[in-house]
Amino acid sequence: MSRVRVESFSISLDGFGAGADQSLENPLGVGGKALHGWALTTRTFRKMFGQDGGETGVDDRFAARGFENVGAWVLGRNMFGPVRGPWPDGSWKGWWGDTPPYHCPVFVLTHHPRAPLEMSGGTVFRFVTDGFESALRQARAAAGGKDVRVGGGVATVQQGLRTGLIDELHIAIGPVLLGRGERLFEGVDLVALGYECAEQVRTPNATHVVVRKKA
Amino acid sequence: MSRVRVESFSISLDGFGAGADQSLENPLGVGGKALHGWALTTRTFRKMFGQDGGETGVDDRFAARGFENVGAWVLGRNMFGPVRGPWPDGSWKGWWGDTPPYHCPVFVLTHHPRAPLEMSGGTVFRFVTDGFESALRQARAAAGGKDVRVGGGVATVQQGLRTGLIDELHIAIGPVLLGRGERLFEGVDLVALGYECAEQVRTPNATHVVVRKKA
Numbered sequence: 001m002s003r004v005r006v007e008s009f010s011i012s013l014d015g016f017g018a019g020a021d022q023s024l025e026n027p028l029g030v031g032g033k034a035l036h037g038w039a040l041t042t043r044t045f046r047k048m049f050g051q052d053g054g055e056t057g058v059d060d061r062f063a064a065r066g067f068e069n070v071g072a073w074v075l076g077r078n079m080f081g082p083v084r085g086p087w088p089d090g091s092w093k094g095w096w097g098d099t100p101p102y103h104c105p106v107f108v109l110t111h112h113p114r115a116p117l118e119m120s121g122g123t124v125f126r127f128v129t130d131g132f133e134s135a136l137r138q139a140r141a142a143a144g145g146k147d148v149r150v151g152g153g154v155a156t157v158q159q160g161l162r163t164g165l166i167d168e169l170h171i172a173i174g175p176v177l178l179g180r181g182e183r184l185f186e187g188v189d190l191v192a193l194g195y196e197c198a199e200q201v202r203t204p205n206a207t208h209v210v211v212r213k214k215a
Numbered sequence: 216m217s218r219v220r221v222e223s224f225s226i227s228l229d230g231f232g233a234g235a236d237q238s239l240e241n242p243l244g245v246g247g248k249a250l251h252g253w254a255l256t257t258r259t260f261r262k263m264f265g266q267d268g269g270e271t272g273v274d275d276r277f278a279a280r281g282f283e284n285v286g287a288w289v290l291g292r293n294m295f296g297p298v299r300g301p302w303p304d305g306s307w308k309g310w311w312g313d314t315p316p317y318h319c320p321v322f323v324l325t326h327h328p329r330a331p332l333e334m335s336g337g338t339v340f341r342f343v344t345d346g347f348e349s350a351l352r353q354a355r356a357a358a359g360g361k362d363v364r365v366g367g368g369v370a371t372v373q374q375g376l377r378t379g380l381i382d383e384l385h386i387a388i389g390p391v392l393l394g395r396g397e398r399l400f401e402g403v404d405l406v407a408l409g410y411e412c413a414e415q416v417r418t419p420n421a422t423h424v425v426v427r428k429k430a
Contacts, residue, residue: 013412014400014405015229015230015398015400173388175412177405178406179407180404180406188229189394191392191393197391200228202417202422207228209228
């Protein structure tokens with residue numbers, strides 16, 4: 001059965017899912033690099049960015065499994081491009097250069113219709129203007145029986161949780177305070193929504209928590 | 216220099232500082248026992264409740280240091296008694312029996328004036344009706360040069376953080392989802408308030424974080 005998963009979603013010690021003031025120059029926002037530090041040092045992420053080496057323990061296991069059996073992605077608007085910047089004028093092709101690390105169809109939520117964008121390495125960005133549930137439906141159809149990974153940001157994950165359409169959520173509570181930003185669990189009562197804590201592992205860099213819909 | 220400290224303050228994975236529906240029968244609220252589980256298994260807490268044994272590792276080190284060099288406490292109303300229950304009618308003497316684990320003056324915030332309550336073992340409950348800052352001032356004076364520990368609950372800690380009067384805050388992110396309740400960092404921007412993360416240690420039971428005012 002194809003599942004809908006959020007993976008490697010970093011939140012701060014005080015609960016924020018993204019650094020504030022994300023920009024073209026600082027795509028992870030203020031404090032964002034430290035927030036994602038547990039992932040950036042893993043072999044999985046280093047390899048993705050063409051670098052050798054990297055950590056191969058628990059952090060890497062979580063990073064790696066986030067890419068296993070994924071047939072399509074859904075991305076919120078800010079995951080694809082900066083809030084203020086050259087997108088949606090048509091020239092923006094995502095944060096990742098010519099060969100994005102998806103290698104499958106990626107459904108990007110936006111208010112601006114745009115033709116599909118075929119990148120090298122198998123990634124095709126498709127732009128969806130009629131909302132999260134439509135994007136998820138299209139992603140499921142495109143995933144060929146594999147899972148759909150919802151990449152964020154905060155608003156998109158919240159929507160998925162509130163509508164009960166996300167089966168599994170892996171968060172990594174990273175080692176920083178952000179003070180402000182978007183709070184992942186704002187207005188989201190995981191217990192009432194039927195989620196339970198299925199797994200948790202603490203490493204020196206992060207507190208990994210897997211939340212899953214009760215069977 | 217006498218400091219104002221919050222110690223062993225448990226919050227859930229989703230950021231809540233207390234279980235919902237706290238009552239006389241269930242003083243820690245729904246899910247509260249699991250939230251505080253890391254503490255309840257330590258030697259320090261077991262000893263406090265007259266039990267032998269207990270964990271003596273990192274969790275216990277954090278539990279124990281919360282009681283070191285404390286000369287007085289400030290407690291919010293709900294830390295002393297249930298929201299609905301026999302208090303403030305005068306018969307309620309706290310959650311802890313005849314010998315509370317404080318052994319020093321404890322200033323309890325309330326809207327109801329009440330004479331001081333002298334317990335065995337050195338604890339004296341004093342009831343303060345003119346607010347947190349007054350309670351803290353009185354606690355400082357009574358602490359004889361030692362530190363003041365602010366015991367909670369959430370609203371009291373938030374007030375202390377917002378007014379900048381808390382020097383150090385130890386939170387333990389416990390292994391449970393609560394879904395709802397009081398969020399510790401609601402409306403509290405620790406970074407803007409000048410706090411930084413001074414220490415963090417992850418154990419199988421909790422993510423310990425010490426937040427301190429920058430010098």
